[in-house]
Amino acid sequence: MAIQKATVIGAGQMGSGIAQTLAQSGMEVTLYDLDRSTVDRGIKMISTSLNRLVSKGKTTDEQRSQLLERIVPVTDFDSMQEAELVIEAAPERMETKQRIFAELDQICMPHTILASNTSSLSITELGSATNRASFVIGMHFMNPVPIMPLVEIIRGLETSDETFEKIQHLTHKLGKTPVEVKDFPGFVSNRILMPMINEAIYTVYEGVAEPEAVDQVMKLGMNHPMGPIALADFIGLDTCLAIMETLYLGFGDSKYRPCPLLRKYVQAGWLGRKTGRGFYRYS
Known part of the structure; x- marks a missing residue:
């Protein structure tokens, strides 16, 4: 079954770009960060990006408004309980990401896929912070996310075939090209x-x-x-x-x-x- 509800953790440049890309594919998206001002800045970045598309005739004002309505800004970690997919785009520190994954493991539904936008850190090590390593995967988007076509898909040691296939399918749905790489430092790109x-x-x-x-x-x-x-x-x-x-x-x-x-x-x-x-x- 296709993923319809997603949460993005981190409303910075990468996180807001990922949220925009998910919403453009028709998904319901929750954009989370620690404080409201950071989330609001993320929403503003998305709005600015969409305004450029309107000015270039690549989308309409109505489509822009509909897309923004599909992105819900939140600061409550419990708000992601119903997400089918969570994509973490927090700062590139293992201890930070492991703490987030451990909390998500307790909050999210048992079948929720936990993905990381990490650009170099071990997916296997991130998965070890949870009791669902088979549902943990890397989705390394390129910057700027709405424009760049590549997504590196990184399988941890225990990532299941089903998890990989769902994320591969989703990546195609986003209009991106998924490339599978092994879990080594820096993957291929970096x-x-x-x-x-x-x-x-x-x-x-x-x-x-x-x-x-x-x-x-x-x-x-x-x-x-x-x-x-x-x-x-x-x-x-x-x-x-x-x-x-x-x-x-x-x-x-x-x-x-x-x-x-x-x-x-x-x-x-x-x-x-x-x-x-x-x-x-x-x-």
Whole structure:
């Protein structure tokens, strides 16, 4: 039976994008975060995104209003008791995510699927925080969620075939392309992408070139739509650092060692676009 009711935990950029995408497929969605102001910001991001679609003629005002009505903002964790699917999009910290999954395991229906939008952390380890590891799976959406077509589907050690097939079917329903990957640090996308970004930051750290020059080389010479330094700012330098640390810890290989300059910028609170400053400044 197709999934009709879903909850998204985390009303940030990724969570709000996931909620919008689910609602666009006709699903009833609950968008949860710890406080009302954060949830309201998430709803505002969705509204802004939909306004752009209206202005481009890709949807109507009526469809926009109907979609927003399908997204219910909440701050009460118990509100997700009837969800058939919960997608967690909390900060990239294992202890935070495990705590959420343990609470969900107690609150949700026995057959509810618990999915994580983690970009690098172990699905098997997340599943171990519950008594339903066969219902735990990774759904790694790409940013910006409403636009990017890929979803990495990650099976933990105990994820059942039925859970995988339901999520694969749902991903197709969302108009996305599901790609199955194994549960290893960084999966496929970030195991390849993040070391490239980290190496780009090393070239700045070692004085080889300025950020603008690094990005120009990769855009003009390698045909990348966005340079790796600008992409790091877009993703969030704190997220980049967290993923590199997961790779470094998971594989124990020095090639995954985070660049000291990346660590320094995160310590300074220069996290990229979301804070107005990273390797570039943003108004």
